[in-house]
C-alpha cells in the first residue's frame with residue numbers, strides 16, 4: 001500500500017496546498033478535509049456574494065465557502081467515498097503512476113524552471129489536423145497553461161481518468177491508457193491489457209455472440225476489436241462502466257440534494273450578470289461537463305480504433321448532445337429544476353444568457369428524457385450511440401465509424417430487449433433528431449453572441465469550448481469570415 005508521504009507529492013485538488021492523503025475520495029489537504037466534513041452538516045448552507053465562480057487557492061480558500069464547496073463537489077468529494085474504503089488494485093496502481101508522474105514533473109520543473117507552458121497554438125493547420133484541447137488531459141476548463149489538471153481519485157472514478165501532465169500530444173493522451181496505439185493494435189501487436197475485461201454486465205444473460213442475435217448476415221463489426229471483446233455483453237459492460245465512472249455526479253448524490261434550491265438572492269446574483277458574464281460562466285460549466293464526455297468517449301470500445309481526426313469530428317458534433325442527454329440525470333421533473341453550480345435551479349437562472357428559446361427547449365428536452373425513465377445502462381448505451389454516428393460531417397473513414405456504430409446499436413438493442421423495452425429504440429432515434437436541432441439552435445445563438453461580444457467569445461471562453469464549437473462559430477484566431 002502506498003505510503004501517505006508518497007501521495008503528498010500531489011497537491012490538494014481543491015486549493016493546491018500540500019495534501020495529506022485521500023479524504024472523502026479526493027486527494028486534499030487537512031484544511032479542505034475539515035472544511036468538507038463541516039460542510040456536510042445538515043444545518044450548513046453556503047451562498048456566494050459574488051458570481052459563484054470565486055478562485056479557490058491556498059490564499060483565498062477561506063473567502064468563499066460556497067465556491068469552495070462547489071469545487072469540492074466538482075472534484076468528486078463525497079461522504080459515500082468513505083464507505084468504499086480501500087481503493088481497487090487498479091486504482092492503487094494508477095495512483096502510484098500519478099505519484100511517479102508528479103515526482104518526474106517536479107524534477108523537470110527544477111531542471112527547466114521558468115519554462116512557461118504556452119497554450120498550444122491554434123494555427124489553422126493544427127486545428128485541421130488535431131484539436132489540441134479536445135483530447136487533452138482532463139484540464140480545468142479554464143486552464144491556459146496547458147497544465148493538465150489531475151483528476152481526483154474518488155473511489156468510483158476509473159483510474160484511466162488520470163491524465164499525465166507530461167503528455168501534451170493529443171495522440172499520447174488518447175492512447176495513453178491502453179498502452180497501444182490503434183495502428184499497433186490493428187496489426188495484432190500490443191497487448192489488450194488496456195482494455196478492461198469486465199464481466200460486470202448482467203451475467204444471468206447468456207453471452208451472446210454477435211452473429212447469434214443479429215437477424216441478417218453482417219460483416220463482424222468486431223473485426224476491429226481486440227479478441228478480448230468478442231461479445232455484446234462485454235461491449236455493453238465496457239460502455240456502462242465508462243459511463244458510470246465519467247459522470248460528474250452519482251444519481252444517489254443528486255437525489256440527496258434535489259431540494260437544495262438557490263435562494264432568491266442567489267438567483268438575483270445570476271440574473272444580474274451581464275449577458276457576456278453569464279455566457280462565460282455557462283461556457284466554463286458546459287466545458288467542464290464536456291470533458292467528462294470526452295473521457296467517456298475514449299473508452300467506448302472501438303472509439304480509439306478510429307482515426308484521430310474522426311474521433312475529434314465525432315466529439316465536436318456529439319459531445320454537447322451527450323451533455324444534454326446526461327443533463328436529464330440531474331433534472332427534477334417535480335419542479336423543473338436542474339442541478340447547476342451545486343444546487344437545483346429553474347430555467348430562470350439562465351435568463352441573462354438572453355437565449356430564452358434555447359433554454360426552454362433544453363429544459364423541455366430534459367423533462368421529456370426523464371419521462372422515458374431510462375436506466376443508467378440505457379443512458380450509457382444511448383450516449384455512446386449519440387456519439388458514434390457515421391452520419392456526422394467531415395469523417396475520413398465513414399465505413400469504420402459505421403462498424404463501431406453498428407456494434408453500439410446492437411448493444412443498445414440488446415439491453416432494451418433484455419429490459420423488455422424494445423419499443424424504446426425508435427423513441428431514442430426520435431430524441432437523437434431533437435438533440436441535433438437543439439445543438440444547431442445552440443450554434444445559432446453562439447454565432448449571434450460571438451458577433452455581439454467578439455472579445456469575450458475570442459479570448460474569455462475556455463480553449464476547449466472554442467475547439468468544440470470553433471468550426472461553426474468562427475471562434476478561433478486565424479479563421480477567416
Ligand code: HC3
Nearest residue numbers: 248279282283285286289323327338339340362
Ligand atoms: C446546457 C447548459 C450549459 C451546461 C449546463 C450543465 C450541463 C453544466 C454541467 C452541470 O453539471 C449541469 C448543467 C446544468 C445546466 C446546463 C445548462 C442548461 C442550459 C445551458 C445552455 C443551453 C448552454 C449554454 C452554454 C453556452 C450558451 C455558453 O454555450
